[in-house]
Amino acid sequence: PERGDAAEVRLERDGHLAVVTIDRPKALNxxxxxxxxxxxETFDALAAEGPAVRGVILTGAGGRAFVAGADIVALSxxxxxxxxxxxxxxxxxxxTIESLAAPVIACVDGFALGGGLELxxxxxxxxxxxxxxxxxxxxxxxxxxxxxxxxxxxxxxGLARAKELIYTGRRIDAAEAVAxxxxxxxxxxxxxxxxxxxxxxxxxxxxxxxxxxIAKRVLVAASGTPTETxxxxxVRGFEDAFRTDDxxxxxxxxxxxxxxxxxxx
Ligand code: HXC
Numbered sequence: 001p002e003r004g005d006a007a008e009v010r011l012e013r014d015g016h017l018a019v020v021t022i023d024r025p026k027a028l029n030x031x032x033x034x035x036x037x038x039x040x041e042t043f044d045a046l047a048a049e050g051p052a053v054r055g056v057i058l059t060g061a062g063g064r065a066f067v068a069g070a071d072i073v074a075l076s077x078x079x080x081x082x083x084x085x086x087x088x089x090x091x092x093x094x095x096t097i098e099s100l101a102a103p104v105i106a107c108v109d110g111f112a113l114g115g116g117l118e119l120x121x122x123x124x125x126x127x128x129x130x131x132x133x134x135x136x137x138x139x140x141x142x143x144x145x146x147x148x149x150x151x152x153x154x155x156x157x158g159l160a161r162a163k164e165l166i167y168t169g170r171r172i173d174a175a176e177a178v179a180x181x182x183x184x185x186x187x188x189x190x191x192x193x194x195x196x197x198x199x200x201x202x203x204x205x206x207x208x209x210x211x212x213x214i215a216k217r218v219l220v221a222a223s224g225t226p227t228e229t230x231x232x233x234x235v236r237g238f239e240d241a242f243r244t245d246d247x248x249x250x251x252x253x254x255x256x257x258x259x260x261x262x263x264x265x
Contacts, residue, residue: 007023008022008023008024008032008034008035008038009021009022009023009035009038009039009041009042010023010061011042011045011046014198016052016053016054016055016205017053017054017055017056017057017198017201017202017205018046018053018055018056018057019056019057019059019194020039020042020043020046020056020057020058020059021059021060021061022035022039022058022059022060022061022066022067023060023061023062024061025060025061025062025063025064025065027068027071027073028062028064028065028067028068028110028111029060029061029062029065029066029067029068029116030067030068030069030070030071030072031067031069031070031071031090031115031116031119032071032074033071033074033086033089035071036086036089036090036093037089039093039119040089040092040093040096043056043093043096043097043100044096046100046102047096047099047100047101050101051101051209051264053100053101053102054102054201054204054205054209055102055103055104055105055200055201055202055204055205056100056102056103056104056105056201057104057105057107057194057197057198057201058097058104058105058106058107058119058120058123059106059107059108059109059194060108060109060110060116062110063109063110063190064110064111065109065110065111065112065116066106066107066108066109066110066111066112066116066119066120066132067111067112067113067115067116067119067120068111068113068114068116069113069114069115069116069137069138070086070090070114070115070146070147072141075141075143083146086146087146087147090115090118090119090146090147090148091147091148093119093122093147094118094119094122094147094148097122097123098122098220099217099220101209101212101213101216101217102209102212102213103124103125103201103204103212103216104123104124104125105123105124105125105126105127105197105200105201106119106120106123106125106126106127107127107128107193107194107197108120108126108127108128108129108132108134108183109128109129109131109132109190109193110129110131110132110133111132111133112126112128112132112133112134112135113133113134113135113136113137113171114135114136114137114138114145114147114149115146115147117134117135117136117149117153118136118145118146118147118148118149118152118153119147121148121149121152121153121156122147122148122152124216125184125197125200126177126182126183126184127183127184127185127186127187127193127196127197127200128174128177128183128185128186128187128193129174129186129187129188129189129190129193130173130174130175130186130187130188131174132173132174132177132183132186133171133172133173133174134171134172134173134174134177134182134183135165135169135170135171135172136149136153136165136166136169137169137171138166138169139166139167139169140169144166145166149162149166150162150166151224153165153166153182155223155224156180156181156182157180157181157182158181161180174186207262208244208246208247208249208250208260208262208264209246209262209264210241210244210246210264210265211241211244211246211247211250214237214240214241214244215237217237218233218234218236218237221233222234244265245263245265246260246262246263246264246265249261249262249263250262
């Protein structure tokens with residue numbers, strides 16, 4: 001397929017929610033450069049829609065995998081410099097997801113391995129079916145995580161668990177992933193997984209879009225920074241919230257004992 005082939009990454013609308021589906025089931029949705037490029041373009045397009053998008057579900061097609069990692073066949077042909085370029089492409093996609101104002105839930109139904117787990121970690125939340133499995137198997141290939149696994153996995157599960165997962169390359173099931181704090185909720189099947197993610201995003205969408213966007217911006221920026229930097233980022237976000245119409249409306253509605261009418265500005 002050509003770079004950015006729309007067929008490999010599908011974007012569907014569901015009211016003010018969006019569903020992004022990685023659709024390359026024959027390779028268990030493995031991330032080729034074209035899939036990564038298409039993902040980046042899809043999230044750029046969602047960002048361009050601004051406040052019309054209140055939440056995003058990211059999932060994989062085919063019923064076996066979220067994403068089974070970077071495309072190993074493509075990796076086999078890369079020079080070190082091209083490998084670095086692929087890593088940078090992955091990091092740009094992660095940054096696009098993290099800079100989207102609306103929350104993104106990775107809905108994992110099957111394998112989330114290597115770059116697949118790293119892609120899920122760039123989302124705000126990971127929900128999964130019970131039959132899913134997670135791992136960073138790169139060392140089994142003589143590789144190391146390259147799309148943020150050494151950065152975001154320790155933040156999600158703690159340094160010791162991240163080291164154990166990355167050094168062993170072992171796969172964990174959804175129950176262990178929930179216990180580790182990697183997955184927030186698990187569900188018996190795909191249907192309830194997607195319904196659960198929708199329910200959460202609708203609950204978020206009842207709140208001020210600008211407040212949620214500021215909270216996400218601060219959480220993403222502060223993650224992993226020293227306390228001093230993180231608290232300064234929070235103060236700035238708190239100040240920004242005071243500049244919004246939604247904050248005036250939300251506080252007034254509480255005092256007047258009525259429901260707020262948020263506009264997202
Ligand atoms: C390319 C892949 C693939 C991958 C699976 N396939 N994973 N192709 N890249 N990452 C293909 C298989 O070759 C096979 O194609 C088809 O998908 C079905 O997979 P099977 O292996 O036949 O299925 P199964 O036996 O059930 O095993 C499933 C699996 C296994 C355990 C997920 O496929 C597997 O271990 N995949 C690789 C997982 C991995 O190592 N990921 C990390 C990649 S490195 P055919 O044509 O034979 O049907 C990485 C680095 C990120 O992600 C950083 C980069 C900068």
